[in-house]
Amino acid sequence: MKSFSQLVVGLLLAFGIAAGVQAQAPFKKAEDAIKYRKSALFVMAQHFGRIAPVVKGEKPYDKDEVAMNAAIAEQMSKLPFAGFVAGTDTGDTDAKPEIWTDAAKFKSAEEKMQQEMSKLAEVAKGGNLDAIKAQFGATGKACKACHDDFRKKK
Ligand code: ASC
Numbered sequence: 001m002k003s004f005s006q007l008v009v010g011l012l013l014a015f016g017i018a019a020g021v022q023a024q025a026p027f028k029k030a031e032d033a034i035k036y037r038k039s040a041l042f043v044m045a046q047h048f049g050r051i052a053p054v055v056k057g058e059k060p061y062d063k064d065e066v067a068m069n070a071a072i073a074e075q076m077s078k079l080p081f082a083g084f085v086a087g088t089d090t091g092d093t094d095a096k097p098e099i100w101t102d103a104a105k106f107k108s109a110e111e112k113m114q115q116e117m118s119k120l121a122e123v124a125k126g127g128n129l130d131a132i133k134a135q136f137g138a139t140g141k142a143c144k145a146c147h148d149d150f151r152k153k154k
Contacts, residue, residue: 030088037083038093044076048117048139051124055136063127070117070124077117081110094152106150113142 027033047069053059054066084106089097099106116139123131 024085024087027083027085030085031091033083033085033088034091034093034095037080040076040079040083044073044080044117047072047076048120048143051120051132051136054129055133061129063124066132067121067124067127070121074117074121077114094154096150096152099150106146109142109146109149113139113146116142 024030024033027036050069051066051073054061084095084099086100089095089100116135120132120135120139123135
């Protein structure tokens with residue numbers, strides 16, 4: 001027969017597994033979820049950022065290149081949010097607790113950014129540099145809005 005302490009340990013393990021590991025699906029570890037969302041955001045920022053010198057007139061406009069960078073940034077914008085699973089507010093992250101305590105607002109910031117990123121990919125295909133400039137600004141504002149509310153200041 002099991003001792004009382006074995007029973008307690010068993011129950012704690014069962015609850016721990018239910019609360020911890022399963023809550024982090026589809027990631028095996030909290031740190032994987034953090035690494036995943038940061039990686040997607042990093043690649044998105046790289047490709048979004050490559051359009052900046054063109055918009056600023058520091059680099060000649062190449063329609064295909066801008067369209068490709070915008071398309072990659074658009075695809076990346078769909079990835080990071082799956083990584084903001086419960087229990088990943090600590091560790092190697094600048095995520096603010098409001099991501100989880102004000103989840104509806106975070107979700108709307110996510111969707112706003114994704115919409116603006118999609119619009120950028122759309123106008124980039126069109127090849128009108130003035131439209132690209134305007135939409136690049138609008139998209140950057142959506143990135144910033146989310147950082148202001150949900151990313152810790154460095
Ligand atoms: C970028 C980038 C961001 C946004 C943001 C806009 O190029 O990496 O996170 O623009 O700075 O304010």
